[in-house]
Amino acid sequence: MASKPGILTEWPWTWLGNFKYVVLAPWVVHSTYSYMTKDESERDLSYFLILPLLLSRMVHNQIWISFSRYRTAKGDNRIVDKSIEFEQVDRERNWDDQIILNGFFFYLGSRHIQAAHHLPWWRTDGVIWTFLFHAGPVEFIYYWFHRALHHHFLYSRYHSHHHSSIVTEPITSVIHPFAEHIGYYLIFSLPVLLTLWMGNTSILSIAIYLTYIDFMNNMGHCNFEHIPKRLFSLFPPLKYLIYTPS
Template sequence: MASKPGILTDWPWKPLGNFKYIVLAPWVIHSIYSYIVEDEKRKDLSTLLLFPLILWRFLHNQIWISLSRFRTAKGSNRILEKSIEFEQVDRETNWDDQILFNGSLIYVFCKIFPGATHMPIWRLDGVILTILLHAGPVEFLYYWLHRALHHHHLYSRYHSHHHSSIVTEPITCNSLLIFSFDFIFAYFLSFMSTVSLSCGHPNLFKI
Protein backbone atom coordinates (compact mmCIF):
# COMPACT_ATOMS: atom_id res chain seq x y z
CA MET A 1 0.00 0.00 0.00
CA ALA A 2 1.18 3.51 -0.78
CA SER A 3 2.43 5.65 2.08
CA LYS A 4 -0.58 8.01 1.72
CA PRO A 5 -3.25 5.97 -0.10
CA GLY A 6 -5.39 8.06 -2.45
CA ILE A 7 -8.91 7.54 -3.69
CA LEU A 8 -9.66 4.31 -5.58
CA THR A 9 -6.46 2.75 -4.25
CA ASP A 10 -8.24 -0.36 -2.99
CA TRP A 11 -9.74 -2.87 -5.36
CA PRO A 12 -13.58 -2.90 -5.44
CA TRP A 13 -13.72 -6.46 -4.10
CA LYS A 14 -11.39 -5.89 -1.14
CA PRO A 15 -14.28 -6.15 1.38
CA LEU A 16 -14.89 -9.70 0.12
CA GLY A 17 -11.51 -10.84 1.42
CA ASN A 18 -10.67 -14.38 0.30
CA PHE A 19 -14.11 -14.63 -1.31
CA LYS A 20 -13.12 -12.07 -3.96
CA TYR A 21 -12.85 -14.76 -6.63
CA ILE A 22 -16.64 -14.92 -6.65
CA VAL A 23 -16.64 -11.82 -8.90
CA LEU A 24 -15.87 -14.15 -11.82
CA ALA A 25 -18.72 -16.54 -10.97
CA PRO A 26 -21.47 -14.75 -12.98
CA TRP A 27 -19.29 -14.68 -16.10
CA VAL A 28 -18.24 -18.31 -15.75
CA ILE A 29 -21.82 -19.48 -15.18
CA HIS A 30 -23.04 -17.42 -18.13
CA SER A 31 -20.38 -18.81 -20.48
CA ILE A 32 -21.18 -22.40 -19.47
CA TYR A 33 -24.93 -21.83 -19.77
CA SER A 34 -24.59 -20.14 -23.17
CA TYR A 35 -22.46 -22.97 -24.49
CA ILE A 36 -25.00 -25.58 -23.35
CA VAL A 37 -28.21 -23.94 -24.57
CA GLU A 38 -27.05 -22.38 -27.84
CA ASP A 39 -27.21 -24.33 -31.09
CA GLU A 40 -24.08 -25.83 -32.62
CA LYS A 41 -23.50 -22.97 -35.05
CA ARG A 42 -23.53 -20.33 -32.30
CA LYS A 43 -21.54 -22.21 -29.67
CA ASP A 44 -18.54 -20.20 -28.50
CA LEU A 45 -15.79 -22.50 -27.21
CA SER A 46 -13.30 -19.64 -26.77
CA THR A 47 -15.49 -17.92 -24.16
CA LEU A 48 -15.93 -21.24 -22.37
CA LEU A 49 -12.16 -21.68 -22.21
CA LEU A 50 -11.55 -18.24 -20.67
CA PHE A 51 -11.95 -19.52 -17.11
CA PRO A 52 -9.42 -22.37 -17.48
CA LEU A 53 -6.99 -19.85 -18.98
CA ILE A 54 -7.52 -17.52 -16.01
CA LEU A 55 -6.89 -20.44 -13.63
CA TRP A 56 -3.70 -21.20 -15.53
CA ARG A 57 -2.53 -17.62 -15.04
CA PHE A 58 -3.06 -17.98 -11.28
CA LEU A 59 -1.12 -21.25 -11.24
CA HIS A 60 1.63 -19.92 -13.51
CA ASN A 61 2.21 -16.87 -11.31
CA GLN A 62 2.14 -18.95 -8.12
CA ILE A 63 4.73 -21.36 -9.50
CA TRP A 64 7.18 -18.53 -10.22
CA ILE A 65 6.49 -16.86 -6.86
CA SER A 66 7.13 -20.12 -4.99
CA LEU A 67 10.27 -20.85 -7.00
CA SER A 68 11.60 -17.34 -6.43
CA ARG A 69 11.02 -17.49 -2.67
CA PHE A 70 12.55 -20.95 -2.47
CA ARG A 71 15.73 -19.69 -4.13
CA THR A 72 15.74 -16.62 -1.89
CA ALA A 73 15.39 -18.82 1.20
CA LYS A 74 18.08 -21.16 -0.10
CA GLY A 75 20.43 -18.23 -0.51
CA SER A 76 21.58 -18.95 -4.05
CA ASN A 77 21.56 -16.39 -6.85
CA ARG A 78 20.58 -13.53 -4.56
CA ILE A 79 20.92 -10.00 -5.82
CA LEU A 80 20.98 -8.76 -2.22
CA GLU A 81 22.16 -10.56 0.90
CA LYS A 82 19.08 -9.69 2.91
CA SER A 83 16.09 -12.04 2.92
CA ILE A 84 12.59 -11.06 1.90
CA GLU A 85 10.67 -9.40 4.73
CA PHE A 86 7.14 -10.21 5.83
CA GLU A 87 6.16 -6.59 5.15
CA GLN A 88 7.01 -7.03 1.47
CA VAL A 89 5.18 -10.37 1.29
CA ASP A 90 2.07 -8.77 2.80
CA ARG A 91 2.32 -5.78 0.49
CA GLU A 92 2.45 -7.99 -2.60
CA THR A 93 -0.34 -10.41 -1.68
CA ASN A 94 -2.74 -8.61 -4.02
CA TRP A 95 -0.92 -9.86 -7.14
CA ASP A 96 -4.01 -11.87 -8.15
CA ASP A 97 -6.32 -8.83 -8.18
CA GLN A 98 -4.97 -7.82 -11.57
CA ILE A 99 -5.83 -11.27 -12.96
CA LEU A 100 -9.40 -10.99 -11.65
CA PHE A 101 -9.72 -7.54 -13.21
CA ASN A 102 -8.17 -8.66 -16.48
CA GLY A 103 -10.43 -11.71 -16.65
CA SER A 104 -13.53 -9.62 -15.99
CA LEU A 105 -12.52 -7.16 -18.72
CA ILE A 106 -12.10 -9.98 -21.25
CA TYR A 107 -15.55 -11.37 -20.42
CA VAL A 108 -17.09 -7.91 -20.79
CA PHE A 109 -15.22 -7.31 -24.05
CA CYS A 110 -16.45 -10.63 -25.47
CA LYS A 111 -19.99 -9.69 -24.45
CA ILE A 112 -19.82 -6.25 -26.07
CA PHE A 113 -18.04 -7.52 -29.19
CA PRO A 114 -19.32 -11.06 -29.84
CA GLY A 115 -17.31 -11.26 -33.06
CA ALA A 116 -14.05 -10.81 -31.15
CA THR A 117 -13.98 -14.50 -30.24
CA HIS A 118 -14.30 -15.48 -33.90
CA MET A 119 -11.45 -13.39 -35.28
CA PRO A 120 -8.92 -15.20 -37.43
CA ILE A 121 -5.63 -16.16 -35.78
CA TRP A 122 -3.64 -14.00 -38.21
CA ARG A 123 -4.55 -10.79 -40.03
CA LEU A 124 -1.65 -8.80 -41.43
CA ASP A 125 -3.60 -5.54 -41.57
CA GLY A 126 -4.73 -6.01 -37.96
CA VAL A 127 -1.17 -6.70 -36.79
CA ILE A 128 0.16 -3.59 -38.53
CA LEU A 129 -2.65 -1.44 -37.15
CA THR A 130 -2.07 -2.72 -33.60
CA ILE A 131 1.68 -2.11 -33.82
CA LEU A 132 1.17 1.45 -35.06
CA LEU A 133 -1.40 2.24 -32.37
CA HIS A 134 0.61 0.63 -29.60
CA ALA A 135 3.98 2.12 -30.56
CA GLY A 136 2.36 5.50 -31.15
CA PRO A 137 -0.41 6.96 -28.96
CA VAL A 138 -0.63 4.14 -26.40
CA GLU A 139 3.04 4.14 -25.41
CA PHE A 140 3.00 7.95 -25.44
CA LEU A 141 0.07 8.02 -23.00
CA TYR A 142 1.58 5.33 -20.78
CA TYR A 143 4.93 7.16 -20.62
CA TRP A 144 3.33 10.35 -19.35
CA LEU A 145 1.03 8.45 -16.98
CA HIS A 146 4.01 6.68 -15.40
CA ARG A 147 6.02 9.89 -15.31
CA ALA A 148 3.14 11.69 -13.58
CA LEU A 149 3.09 8.97 -10.91
CA HIS A 150 6.63 9.98 -9.92
CA HIS A 151 5.45 13.48 -9.05
CA HIS A 152 5.71 13.80 -5.26
CA HIS A 153 1.94 14.24 -4.76
CA LEU A 154 0.93 11.17 -6.78
CA TYR A 155 4.01 9.15 -5.82
CA SER A 156 3.14 9.01 -2.12
CA ARG A 157 -0.50 8.15 -2.83
CA TYR A 158 -0.32 5.66 -5.71
CA HIS A 159 3.19 4.59 -6.60
CA SER A 160 5.52 4.50 -3.59
CA HIS A 161 4.71 0.93 -2.59
CA HIS A 162 5.95 -0.30 -5.97
CA HIS A 163 9.42 1.03 -5.13
CA SER A 164 9.34 -0.18 -1.52
CA SER A 165 10.18 -3.80 -2.30
CA ILE A 166 13.91 -4.36 -1.88
CA VAL A 167 14.08 -8.08 -2.68
CA THR A 168 12.98 -8.44 -6.28
CA GLU A 169 10.58 -11.23 -7.21
CA PRO A 170 8.62 -11.97 -10.39
CA ILE A 171 5.61 -10.08 -9.01
CA THR A 172 7.82 -7.21 -7.84
CA CYS A 173 9.40 -6.75 -11.24
CA ASN A 174 6.04 -6.96 -13.00
CA SER A 175 4.65 -3.75 -11.58
CA LEU A 176 1.18 -4.42 -12.96
CA LEU A 177 0.67 -7.22 -10.49
CA ILE A 178 1.02 -5.13 -7.37
CA PHE A 179 -0.22 -1.71 -8.42
CA SER A 180 -3.35 -0.22 -6.92
CA PHE A 181 -6.74 -0.36 -8.62
CA ASP A 182 -6.69 3.24 -9.86
CA PHE A 183 -3.41 2.81 -11.72
CA ILE A 184 -4.39 -0.55 -13.22
CA PHE A 185 -7.65 1.03 -14.40
CA ALA A 186 -5.79 3.94 -16.03
CA TYR A 187 -3.22 1.56 -17.50
CA PHE A 188 -5.84 -0.67 -19.09
CA LEU A 189 -7.81 2.36 -20.26
CA SER A 190 -4.81 3.57 -22.23
CA PHE A 191 -4.03 0.14 -23.64
CA MET A 192 -7.66 -0.63 -24.42
CA SER A 193 -7.62 2.34 -26.76
CA THR A 194 -5.62 0.12 -29.10
CA VAL A 195 -8.35 -2.51 -28.98
CA SER A 196 -11.21 -0.05 -29.39
CA LEU A 197 -9.55 1.70 -32.33
CA SER A 198 -8.74 -1.66 -33.90
CA CYS A 199 -12.38 -2.68 -33.50
CA GLY A 200 -13.32 0.31 -35.59
CA HIS A 201 -11.24 -1.03 -38.43
CA PRO A 202 -13.60 -2.06 -41.28
CA ASN A 203 -14.19 -5.79 -41.67
CA LEU A 204 -11.94 -6.64 -38.71
CA PHE A 205 -14.35 -9.25 -37.40
CA LYS A 206 -15.05 -10.75 -40.79
CA ILE A 207 -13.40 -14.10 -41.41
Protein backbone atom coordinates in the same frame (compact mmCIF):
# COMPACT_ATOMS: atom_id res chain seq x y z
CA MET B 1 -0.32 0.89 1.37
CA ALA B 2 0.88 4.18 -0.11
CA SER B 3 2.33 6.75 2.28
CA LYS B 4 -0.74 9.01 1.79
CA PRO B 5 -3.44 6.73 0.31
CA GLY B 6 -5.56 8.48 -2.32
CA ILE B 7 -9.10 7.82 -3.49
CA LEU B 8 -9.86 4.39 -4.99
CA THR B 9 -6.86 2.83 -3.26
CA GLU B 10 -8.77 -0.22 -2.06
CA TRP B 11 -10.08 -2.82 -4.51
CA PRO B 12 -13.90 -2.89 -4.65
CA TRP B 13 -14.07 -6.54 -3.58
CA THR B 14 -11.56 -6.34 -0.70
CA TRP B 15 -14.39 -6.78 1.81
CA LEU B 16 -15.15 -10.20 0.28
CA GLY B 17 -11.80 -11.58 1.40
CA ASN B 18 -11.09 -15.03 -0.06
CA PHE B 19 -14.56 -15.07 -1.63
CA LYS B 20 -13.65 -12.29 -4.07
CA TYR B 21 -13.81 -14.67 -7.04
CA VAL B 22 -17.63 -14.64 -6.82
CA VAL B 23 -17.38 -11.30 -8.67
CA LEU B 24 -16.81 -13.29 -11.86
CA ALA B 25 -19.11 -16.21 -11.01
CA PRO B 26 -22.23 -15.00 -12.92
CA TRP B 27 -20.24 -14.59 -16.16
CA VAL B 28 -18.40 -17.88 -15.72
CA VAL B 29 -21.69 -19.72 -15.24
CA HIS B 30 -23.37 -17.91 -18.15
CA SER B 31 -20.49 -18.44 -20.60
CA THR B 32 -20.25 -22.14 -19.73
CA TYR B 33 -24.01 -22.68 -19.88
CA SER B 34 -24.27 -20.85 -23.22
CA TYR B 35 -21.46 -22.85 -24.76
CA MET B 36 -22.86 -26.17 -23.56
CA THR B 37 -26.50 -25.60 -24.52
CA LYS B 38 -26.40 -23.63 -27.79
CA ASP B 39 -26.00 -25.04 -31.28
CA GLU B 40 -22.48 -25.14 -32.67
CA SER B 41 -23.18 -22.24 -35.01
CA GLU B 42 -24.34 -20.05 -32.10
CA ARG B 43 -21.58 -20.93 -29.63
CA ASP B 44 -19.18 -18.09 -28.86
CA LEU B 45 -15.85 -19.79 -28.21
CA SER B 46 -14.09 -16.50 -27.42
CA TYR B 47 -16.61 -15.83 -24.62
CA PHE B 48 -16.21 -19.35 -23.23
CA LEU B 49 -12.38 -19.21 -23.27
CA ILE B 50 -12.11 -16.13 -21.05
CA LEU B 51 -12.01 -18.28 -17.89
CA PRO B 52 -9.24 -20.61 -19.20
CA LEU B 53 -7.26 -17.51 -20.20
CA LEU B 54 -7.57 -16.06 -16.68
CA LEU B 55 -6.57 -19.39 -15.12
CA SER B 56 -3.55 -19.66 -17.43
CA ARG B 57 -2.42 -16.19 -16.28
CA MET B 58 -2.65 -17.30 -12.65
CA VAL B 59 -0.61 -20.45 -13.34
CA HIS B 60 1.94 -18.43 -15.33
CA ASN B 61 2.37 -15.95 -12.47
CA GLN B 62 2.57 -18.69 -9.85
CA ILE B 63 5.35 -20.46 -11.79
CA TRP B 64 7.36 -17.22 -11.79
CA ILE B 65 6.75 -16.69 -8.06
CA SER B 66 7.88 -20.23 -7.19
CA PHE B 67 10.93 -20.05 -9.44
CA SER B 68 11.93 -16.64 -8.07
CA ARG B 69 11.64 -17.73 -4.44
CA TYR B 70 13.71 -20.82 -5.19
CA ARG B 71 16.45 -18.68 -6.74
CA THR B 72 16.22 -16.12 -3.91
CA ALA B 73 16.53 -18.90 -1.30
CA LYS B 74 19.66 -20.20 -3.06
CA GLY B 75 21.14 -16.72 -2.79
CA ASP B 76 22.98 -16.90 -6.13
CA ASN B 77 23.55 -13.64 -8.04
CA ARG B 78 20.88 -11.64 -6.24
CA ILE B 79 20.68 -8.01 -7.37
CA VAL B 80 19.60 -6.79 -3.92
CA ASP B 81 21.33 -9.09 -1.47
CA LYS B 82 18.55 -9.20 1.11
CA SER B 83 15.83 -11.61 2.14
CA ILE B 84 12.16 -11.00 1.43
CA GLU B 85 10.32 -9.54 4.43
CA PHE B 86 7.11 -11.15 5.70
CA GLU B 87 5.46 -7.72 5.49
CA GLN B 88 6.12 -7.63 1.75
CA VAL B 89 4.74 -11.14 1.25
CA ASP B 90 1.54 -10.12 3.06
CA ARG B 91 1.28 -6.86 1.09
CA GLU B 92 1.63 -8.71 -2.22
CA ARG B 93 -0.87 -11.47 -1.47
CA ASN B 94 -3.54 -9.75 -3.55
CA TRP B 95 -1.63 -10.09 -6.84
CA ASP B 96 -4.61 -11.94 -8.34
CA ASP B 97 -6.88 -8.90 -7.98
CA GLN B 98 -5.62 -7.55 -11.29
CA ILE B 99 -6.57 -10.83 -12.99
CA ILE B 100 -10.10 -10.56 -11.59
CA LEU B 101 -10.23 -7.00 -12.95
CA ASN B 102 -8.98 -8.28 -16.30
CA GLY B 103 -11.78 -10.88 -16.31
CA PHE B 104 -14.35 -8.23 -15.43
CA PHE B 105 -13.34 -6.10 -18.43
CA PHE B 106 -13.13 -9.09 -20.78
CA TYR B 107 -16.55 -10.45 -19.88
CA LEU B 108 -18.08 -6.98 -20.07
CA GLY B 109 -16.49 -6.30 -23.45
CA SER B 110 -17.37 -9.72 -24.81
CA ARG B 111 -21.05 -9.13 -24.09
CA HIS B 112 -21.39 -5.47 -25.06
CA ILE B 113 -18.94 -4.95 -27.96
CA GLN B 114 -20.37 -6.45 -31.13
CA ALA B 115 -16.93 -6.86 -32.73
CA ALA B 116 -15.84 -9.06 -29.80
CA HIS B 117 -18.42 -11.76 -30.59
CA HIS B 118 -17.30 -15.02 -32.24
CA LEU B 119 -13.63 -14.09 -32.64
CA PRO B 120 -11.54 -16.32 -34.95
CA TRP B 121 -8.64 -18.36 -33.59
CA TRP B 122 -5.96 -16.51 -35.59
CA ARG B 123 -5.45 -13.45 -37.75
CA THR B 124 -1.84 -12.73 -38.73
CA ASP B 125 -2.54 -9.08 -39.50
CA GLY B 126 -4.24 -8.71 -36.12
CA VAL B 127 -1.15 -10.02 -34.30
CA ILE B 128 1.12 -7.64 -36.22
CA TRP B 129 -1.12 -4.64 -35.53
CA THR B 130 -1.42 -5.58 -31.86
CA PHE B 131 2.33 -5.37 -31.36
CA LEU B 132 2.69 -2.27 -33.53
CA PHE B 133 0.09 -0.51 -31.39
CA HIS B 134 1.91 -1.67 -28.27
CA ALA B 135 5.33 -0.54 -29.48
CA GLY B 136 3.93 2.79 -30.64
CA PRO B 137 1.16 4.60 -28.75
CA VAL B 138 0.99 2.25 -25.77
CA GLU B 139 4.68 2.47 -24.85
CA PHE B 140 4.63 6.25 -25.40
CA ILE B 141 1.55 6.84 -23.23
CA TYR B 142 2.73 4.36 -20.59
CA TYR B 143 6.12 6.11 -20.33
CA TRP B 144 4.53 9.47 -19.54
CA PHE B 145 1.92 7.92 -17.26
CA HIS B 146 4.71 6.23 -15.30
CA ARG B 147 6.62 9.51 -15.17
CA ALA B 148 3.51 11.20 -13.78
CA LEU B 149 3.18 8.49 -11.11
CA HIS B 150 6.64 9.45 -9.86
CA HIS B 151 5.52 13.05 -9.30
CA HIS B 152 5.38 13.56 -5.54
CA PHE B 153 1.58 14.08 -5.49
CA LEU B 154 0.70 10.80 -7.25
CA TYR B 155 3.70 8.95 -5.86
CA SER B 156 2.73 9.52 -2.24
CA ARG B 157 -0.93 8.61 -2.90
CA TYR B 158 -0.50 5.64 -5.23
CA HIS B 159 2.83 4.54 -6.71
CA SER B 160 4.77 4.47 -3.44
CA HIS B 161 2.79 1.32 -2.59
CA HIS B 162 4.57 -0.49 -5.44
CA HIS B 163 7.99 0.81 -4.43
CA SER B 164 7.52 -0.32 -0.83
CA SER B 165 8.89 -3.66 -2.04
CA ILE B 166 12.66 -3.22 -2.00
CA VAL B 167 13.53 -6.85 -2.78
CA THR B 168 11.27 -7.24 -5.78
CA GLU B 169 9.55 -10.47 -6.73
CA PRO B 170 8.01 -11.18 -10.16
CA ILE B 171 4.56 -10.37 -8.86
CA THR B 172 5.70 -7.03 -7.44
CA SER B 173 5.08 -5.80 -10.99
CA VAL B 174 1.30 -5.79 -10.45
CA ILE B 175 1.12 -4.63 -6.84
CA HIS B 176 -0.61 -1.29 -7.23
CA PRO B 177 -3.67 0.47 -5.80
CA PHE B 178 -6.95 -0.04 -7.65
CA ALA B 179 -6.98 3.44 -9.27
CA GLU B 180 -3.49 2.92 -10.69
CA HIS B 181 -4.53 -0.37 -12.27
CA ILE B 182 -7.48 1.33 -13.93
CA GLY B 183 -4.98 3.64 -15.62
CA TYR B 184 -2.85 0.71 -16.75
CA TYR B 185 -5.82 -1.14 -18.19
CA LEU B 186 -6.99 1.92 -20.12
CA ILE B 187 -3.53 2.13 -21.69
CA PHE B 188 -2.78 -1.54 -22.34
CA SER B 189 -6.26 -2.28 -23.67
CA LEU B 190 -5.63 0.02 -26.65
CA PRO B 191 -4.17 -2.70 -28.96
CA VAL B 192 -7.14 -4.97 -28.25
CA LEU B 193 -9.74 -2.23 -28.72
CA LEU B 194 -8.09 -0.84 -31.86
CA THR B 195 -7.81 -4.26 -33.53
CA LEU B 196 -11.42 -4.97 -32.59
CA TRP B 197 -12.37 -1.71 -34.29
CA MET B 198 -10.29 -2.69 -37.33
CA GLY B 199 -11.94 -6.13 -37.36
CA ASN B 200 -8.73 -8.18 -37.36
CA THR B 201 -8.30 -9.30 -33.76
CA SER B 202 -8.36 -12.96 -32.77
CA ILE B 203 -8.41 -15.20 -29.72
CA LEU B 204 -4.69 -15.97 -29.97
CA SER B 205 -3.63 -12.37 -30.60
CA ILE B 206 -5.21 -11.38 -27.27
CA ALA B 207 -3.83 -14.43 -25.44
CA ILE B 208 -0.30 -13.93 -26.84
CA TYR B 209 -0.36 -10.22 -26.03
CA LEU B 210 -1.40 -10.80 -22.40
CA THR B 211 1.13 -13.61 -21.99
CA TYR B 212 3.88 -11.39 -23.39
CA ILE B 213 3.03 -8.57 -20.97
CA ASP B 214 2.90 -11.00 -18.02
CA PHE B 215 6.20 -12.60 -19.05
CA MET B 216 8.02 -9.28 -19.34
CA ASN B 217 6.55 -7.93 -16.08
CA ASN B 218 7.47 -11.08 -14.17
CA MET B 219 10.97 -11.39 -15.61
CA GLY B 220 11.68 -7.68 -15.17
CA HIS B 221 10.88 -7.71 -11.46
CA CYS B 222 12.92 -10.75 -10.43
CA ASN B 223 15.78 -10.13 -8.02
CA PHE B 224 18.26 -11.85 -10.32
CA GLU B 225 19.24 -11.77 -13.98
CA HIS B 226 18.25 -14.33 -16.61
CA ILE B 227 19.85 -13.02 -19.80
CA PRO B 228 23.65 -12.85 -20.16
CA LYS B 229 24.97 -9.38 -20.99
CA ARG B 230 26.84 -10.86 -23.94
CA LEU B 231 23.55 -11.44 -25.75
CA PHE B 232 22.94 -7.69 -25.83
CA SER B 233 26.35 -7.21 -27.46
CA LEU B 234 25.73 -9.95 -30.00
CA PHE B 235 22.22 -8.70 -30.79
CA PRO B 236 21.91 -4.97 -29.91
CA PRO B 237 18.21 -4.64 -30.98
CA LEU B 238 17.38 -6.98 -28.07
CA LYS B 239 17.38 -3.97 -25.75
CA TYR B 240 14.35 -2.60 -27.63
CA LEU B 241 12.38 -5.84 -27.18
CA ILE B 242 12.89 -6.66 -23.50
CA TYR B 243 14.04 -5.07 -20.26
CA THR B 244 15.92 -6.65 -17.39
CA PRO B 245 15.66 -6.45 -13.59
CA SER B 246 18.89 -4.40 -13.40
